[in-house]
Amino acid sequence: MQDSRIPPFSLALLHPRYALNWLGLGLLWLLVTLLPWRMQMALGRGLGRLSMRILGSRVKIARRNLELALPELSEQEREQTLKANFESVGCAVFETGMAWFWPHWRMRAITRMEGTEHVDAALAKGQGMLLLSAHFLTLELNARQFGLYRPGVGVYRPNTNAVLEYAQVQGRCRSNKYLVNRLNIKGMLKALRQGDALWYAPDHDYGRHASVFVPFFAVEEAATITGTATLARVKNTVTLPCFTLREKDGYRLLIQPPIDNFPVGNDHTDAITSNKVIEDAIRLAPEQYMWLHRRFKTTPEGVPYRY
Known part of the structure; x- marks a missing residue:
C-alpha cells in the first residue's frame, strides 16, 4: 500500500x-487531442x-437506484434522468481522456472555478484540506481541475x-x-497533517465494515x-466539499x-452530515451522478436485499 507517484516507464x-x-x-x-x-x-x-443497449444489467441497477433515491419523480421523469x-x-469516457491527456492551458480554458477563497483561507492558516467529493461521472476532472489551483493528493483504487x-x-498526477491507496489510512492522515489537500469520495457502499446506516x-x-x-478529526484540518459539474460551455469546479460543526464525534451524526452535503450536490445535476453502482446493496438486519 505504498503511495503512488508518477511511475517510470518499464519495457x-x-x-x-x-x-x-x-x-x-x-x-x-487521439480523439481528445x-x-x-x-x-x-x-x-x-x-x-x-x-451503451444502454449493451449494458443491460447496469441500466437495471441505475433505474433501481433512481426508484429508491428519488421516488418523488414520476416514472417518465426517472426514465428521462436515466x-x-x-x-x-x-x-465520461472523453472526460477521462481530457483529464489524463490535456495540457494545463486547454483544461483551464473550459474550467470555471467557484469558491477558491475557501482554499486561500485554509492555506493562510496552514490547514490540511479534506476535499469531500462524490462519484460524479466527472470525477476524473475534479481532482485535475482542483490541482490547477493547488496541487493535492488523490485517494484511489490501484488497477490490476x-x-x-x-x-x-x-x-x-x-x-x-x-x-494514496484507498486502504492506506495512515497515508491519508499523513497528507492532511502535512497541510495537503486530500481528495476523498465516501459515497459508495463499502459494506458493513466501519459503516453506519x-x-x-x-x-x-x-x-x-x-x-x-x-479524516476530518485530524488536527488543523478543514473539510471543504468539492465537486465538478458539467455545464453547456465547460465545467464548474465548485468548492464550498x-x-x-463537523465532525461532532458521533459516527451517526457525522455520517448524516456528510451524506446530506453529497446529496445536495447531486441534486444540482442528478443525471451526472454515477447511479450505475449498487449504492444501497448493504442492508440492516431484517431488511430485504434492494436489488
Whole structure:
C-alpha cells in the first residue's frame, strides 16, 4: 500500500498482452487531442445511448437506484434522468481522456472555478484540506481541475492491469502530487497533517465494515462509511466539499465553504452530515451522478436485499 507517484516507464509494459490496452489509450488520446470539446460531448452522448443497449444489467441497477433515491419523480421523469445519465456515462469516457491527456492551458480554458477563497483561507492558516467529493461521472476532472489551483493528493483504487495503472497514475498526477491507496489510512492522515489537500469520495457502499446506516436521499438506512469524520478529526484540518459539474460551455469546479460543526464525534451524526452535503450536490445535476453502482446493496438486519 505504498503511495503512488508518477511511475517510470518499464519495457515490461510493451508486452504483447497489453497491445489492446495501448491501442485503446492511443485512440482516446487521439480523439481528445484532435476533436473540439463540443464534438467530444456529442460523441459521448451517442456512445452513452448505445451503451444502454449493451449494458443491460447496469441500466437495471441505475433505474433501481433512481426508484429508491428519488421516488418523488414520476416514472417518465426517472426514465428521462436515466437516459441523460447514460449519455453522461459516454461523456465520461472523453472526460477521462481530457483529464489524463490535456495540457494545463486547454483544461483551464473550459474550467470555471467557484469558491477558491475557501482554499486561500485554509492555506493562510496552514490547514490540511479534506476535499469531500462524490462519484460524479466527472470525477476524473475534479481532482485535475482542483490541482490547477493547488496541487493535492488523490485517494484511489490501484488497477490490476499494469498499463491502465500506469496511465491512471500518470494522468491523475498531471496537476497533483501523488495518489494514496484507498486502504492506506495512515497515508491519508499523513497528507492532511502535512497541510495537503486530500481528495476523498465516501459515497459508495463499502459494506458493513466501519459503516453506519443513515439516510441518503429517500433511503432511510444506507450503509455509509465513517472514514470521512475520522479524516476530518485530524488536527488543523478543514473539510471543504468539492465537486465538478458539467455545464453547456465547460465545467464548474465548485468548492464550498467548510462544513459547519463537523465532525461532532458521533459516527451517526457525522455520517448524516456528510451524506446530506453529497446529496445536495447531486441534486444540482442528478443525471451526472454515477447511479450505475449498487449504492444501497448493504442492508440492516431484517431488511430485504434492494436489488
